[in-house]
Amino acid sequence: MTYEELKNQKDFNVNLNYSFNEVAILAPSLDVFGSVEPIVTISKTEPFNYHPRDYRDTVLDLEDWREAVKLAQELALTPLNERGKVINHDWVKRAQKSLRGILGRG
Incomplete structure (x- = not known):
């Protein structure tokens, strides 16, 4: 299984958070602030x-x-070099914003 396949599950809506060393499957928290909690983490x-x-x-019930644990196990059993590349979109957006600021366009 690749990271993209995990993200695009048909029968299970998966929210992911990518960090340097791991991928976390997230679920909405019961708190009133609308935060999310990791329910499974997978090492990258x-x-x-x-x-x-x-x-x-x-x-989550x-x-x-x-189902999230089963998907995480399937990803964890996939060799690291077959999982695909992950772009941390938040990092890219911050870098673009910083670059626009440096160039005087932001």
């Missing part, structure tokens, strides 16, 4: 390394959490 640097987390503070 170590094969077979993923960590399910407690889902009870999110709006048990079956959705199990």
Whole structure:
């Protein structure tokens, strides 16, 4: 499974957060602020390394959490070099904004 395939699941709406070392599957939190909580993290640097987390503070039910864990396991079992590349869009946007500021266009 690639990162793009994980992101584009048909039967399961997956929200992802990419960091330098891991990918986190996120779910909306039960708090009133509209935040999200990681329910599973998958290492981007170590094969077979993923960590399910407690889902009870999110709006997910048990079956959705199990599906997220199953998807994370499938990604973790995929060799690192076959998962595809990930662009951290937030980093790109900040860099573009900084560049526009340096060039006097922002």
